Amino acid sequence: MSIAEMARAASGTTRGGAAERAAGARPAIRWLLLAVGLTAALAMPWVMYPPIAFDIACFALLAVSVDLLLGYTGLLSFGHAAFWGTAAYTATLVSLQTGAPFPLAVLAGMVAAAVLSVPIGYLAVKRTGIYFAMVTLAFAQMIFFLANQWRSVTGGENGLVGPARELFNMDLSDPFFFYYAGLPFILLGLLAAWRVVRSPFGRVLVAIRDNPSRARALGYPVHQYKLGVFVISASLAGLAGGLFAISHGFASLQEVYWTTSGKAVMIVVLGGMGTLWGSVIGAYLVVQLEYFLSDAGFEEIGIVTGSIFVLVVLLFRRGIWGTARHTLEKLQRRRE
Numbered sequence: 001m002s003i004a005e006m007a008r009a010a011s012g013t014t015r016g017g018a019a020e021r022a023a024g025a026r027p028a029i030r031w032l033l034l035a036v037g038l039t040a041a042l043a044m045p046w047v048m049y050p051p052i053a054f055d056i057a058c059f060a061l062l063a064v065s066v067d068l069l070l071g072y073t074g075l076l077s078f079g080h081a082a083f084w085g086t087a088a089y090t091a092t093l094v095s096l097q098t099g100a101p102f103p104l105a106v107l108a109g110m111v112a113a114a115v116l117s118v119p120i121g122y123l124a125v126k127r128t129g130i131y132f133a134m135v136t137l138a139f140a141q142m143i144f145f146l147a148n149q150w151r152s153v154t155g156g157e158n159g160l161v162g163p164a165r166e167l168f169n170m171d172l173s174d175p176f177f178f179y180y181a182g183l184p185f186i187l188l189g190l191l192a193a194w195r196v197v198r199s200p201f202g203r204v205l206v207a208i209r210d211n212p213s214r215a216r217a218l219g220y221p222v223h224q225y226k227l228g229v230f231v232i233s234a235s236l237a238g239l240a241g242g243l244f245a246i247s248h249g250f251a252s253l254q255e256v257y258w259t260t261s262g263k264a265v266m267i268v269v270l271g272g273m274g275t276l277w278g279s280v281i282g283a284y285l286v287v288q289l290e291y292f293l294s295d296a297g298f299e300e301i302g303i304v305t306g307s308i309f310v311l312v313v314l315l316f317r318r319g320i321w322g323t324a325r326h327t328l329e330k331l332q333r334r335r336e
Helices: 003-047 050-070 080-098 102-124 129-149 175-198 200-210 212-217 222-248 258-271 277-295 301-315 319-335
Strands: none
Touching: 003 050, 003 175, 003 277, 050 080, 050 175, 050 222, 050 258, 050 277, 080 102, 080 129, 080 222, 080 258, 102 129, 102 175, 102 222, 129 258, 175 200, 175 222, 200 212, 200 222, 212 222, 258 277, 258 301, 258 319, 277 301, 277 319
């Protein structure tokens, strides 16, 4: 063997070893991030106002549900307020009318959101791009109109007040204790989203996002996959909406208004589409910023959050978490 061949062989061995070390390090990094995330979730009520901490958790799950469509399937939905709000009203009504424990009320809201998503999704997934966004927005506005007019059920502009926060005869009216009672449901929702994107079903969704024509040519029923992820996404949004309503003790028209959908989309883009972690980070930043500005007496909160959103889109096109991850991957490849 010549010296040049020996050098090439040594170089290939080095690159292979570096690649193997990098591949072995990724699971460790994932477990480390998971441990940090769980620790932060458990510690939040100790370092901030518990209702704000739970709002962050609820909006994180809502944003993750939107990211399943936007980041992994390429579908921009402006209608998730319909599922969030429907679940909020349903959970509140079930709690008020039956006195059921809050998990049952939240589950009823989640089921209502899933049922509502089937006809909406069936019609919406036949469209793509801006047309899909407009169809979902139109249906969401129909739900808003229905909630506003059906005053005997929804309370109209006054909303519904007073759902019980009880579990096995334990009073969870203290926001600190309710946070830890509701957190497992948020974590289960996030786990379900993670499982979806890591499954073969999730791989097909990414293929549909990248090239729907090729996915269809390979034999995948594209519309059925889109409808499936739409229902899953709506169910997770409903889970978050039901928990949000029980936590706050009321359901109002704000829950079904289009700005709730816009806020979820902003959180996803701010944190980074197609990352899941980005939605969690974006929810923390947006909710904390809104609370800080509101507490300071600043009324035009939308101007500040909108300006930050524009800056992030212009400077960090992959979002905060997406940009950070992309930068670390580039540095790792250079070292290899």
